[in-house]
Amino acid sequence: MPELPEVEHVKRGLSPKIIGELITGVTFSEKVTIGKSAGKQTIIKGTDLETFQRNITGSTIKALDRRSKYLIFTLENELQEHFIISHLGMSGAYFVVDQLEDIGVPNYINHWHVTIHLQSGRLLVYSDIRRFGELRYIERLEDAAQIMAIAPEPFDDGASDYYLTQLKSSRWQEKTIKEAIMNHSVVSGCGNIYACEALHLAKINPNRKVKRVTKSKRIELFQAIVHVLNEGIKYGGSSISSYRNVEGKEGYMQTRFKIYGRKTCGTCGGPVTAKVIATRNTHYCTHCQK
Ligand SMILES: [Zn+2]
Numbered sequence: 001m002p003e004l005p006e007v008e009h010v011k012r013g014l015s016p017k018i019i020g021e022l023i024t025g026v027t028f029s030e031k032v033t034i035g036k037s038a039g040k041q042t043i044i045k046g047t048d049l050e051t052f053q054r055n056i057t058g059s060t061i062k063a064l065d066r067r068s069k070y071l072i073f074t075l076e077n078e079l080q081e082h083f084i085i086s087h088l089g090m091s092g093a094y095f096v097v098d099q100l101e102d103i104g105v106p107n108y109i110n111h112w113h114v115t116i117h118l119q120s121g122r123l124l125v126y127s128d129i130r131r132f133g134e135l136r137y138i139e140r141l142e143d144a145a146q147i148m149a150i151a152p153e154p155f156d157d158g159a160s161d162y163y164l165t166q167l168k169s170s171r172w173q174e175k176t177i178k179e180a181i182m183n184h185s186v187v188s189g190c191g192n193i194y195a196c197e198a199l200h201l202a203k204i205n206p207n208r209k210v211k212r213v214t215k216s217k218r219i220e221l222f223q224a225i226v227h228v229l230n231e232g233i234k235y236g237g238s239s240i241s242s243y244r245n246v247e248g249k250e251g252y253m254q255t256r257f258k259i260y261g262r263k264t265c266g267t268c269g270g271p272v273t274a275k276v277i278a279t280r281n282t283h284y285c286t287h288c289q290k
Pocket of ligand 1: 288
């Protein structure tokens with residue numbers, strides 16, 4: 001599943017290719033067309049296909065931002081801003097190409113679902129093998145409830161204080177620290193892989209209850225989260241599952257993991273414990289993490 005660093009890479013890769021482009025049309029795959037006509041929410045959420053097409057055609061792409069794991073396309077038409085919110089689900093990817101075949105990865109060519117036609121003649125293509133991703137048209141950002149509920153970006157001033165305040169809530173005291181940091185109302189964009197890595201770096205056992213983590217360890221953990229997310233961005237994201245960047249390439253952060261997906265601890269060389277915590281497969285070292 002693409003996590004924050006991977007989505008950040010998609011944003012950085014896409015931005016120079018699409019900002020300033022005028023949208024001249026949209027086409028949908030057969031799977032999307034059939035799904036939507038059967039009343040499902042296949043990839044295009046909230047509106048029918050004709051409305052989505054009509055609402056974005058004729059608009060210029062003004063900006064592309066990331067909020068947690070969401071991409072926010074700001075569109076402008078006659079000085080009015082409006083938006084597409086997109087989530088990559090388990091296996092979504094964006095490409096900007098002259099023709100579909102130029103994507104270069106057969107799976108992503110076969111599983112294209114939304115093609116946004118640009119005035120330059122290029123295509124902004126959304127591909128998604130498992131179809132858990134989404135594109136949602138909204139008129140105002142305030143209408144995106146899923147985004148309004150997210151904690152500040154971990155790199156922003158105030159994110160650490162926000163996290164410390166959230167952890168004091170009675171809601172979290174009996175919960176494991178791992179569950180808390182993976183909740184986007186506590187930390188924005190800390191998914192399973194990076195949560196495992198951050199807990200390892202901060203030397204905290206993921207089973208530890210929030211009430212049993214001292215304030216100084218809580219602060220250390222937040223710094224570790226910021227560190228691993230930054231490392232993830234620096235090394236192109238990880239390619240566990242099927243993430244591909246805009247160039248169709250994989251990231252290589254997975255080669256730098258100290259604990260996630262490993263048999264032996266990258267710090268002490270001891271065995272790695274694997275256990276399901278907060279519904280996700282969790283890796284940790286009982287020697288290094290207390
Ligand atoms: Zn260890």
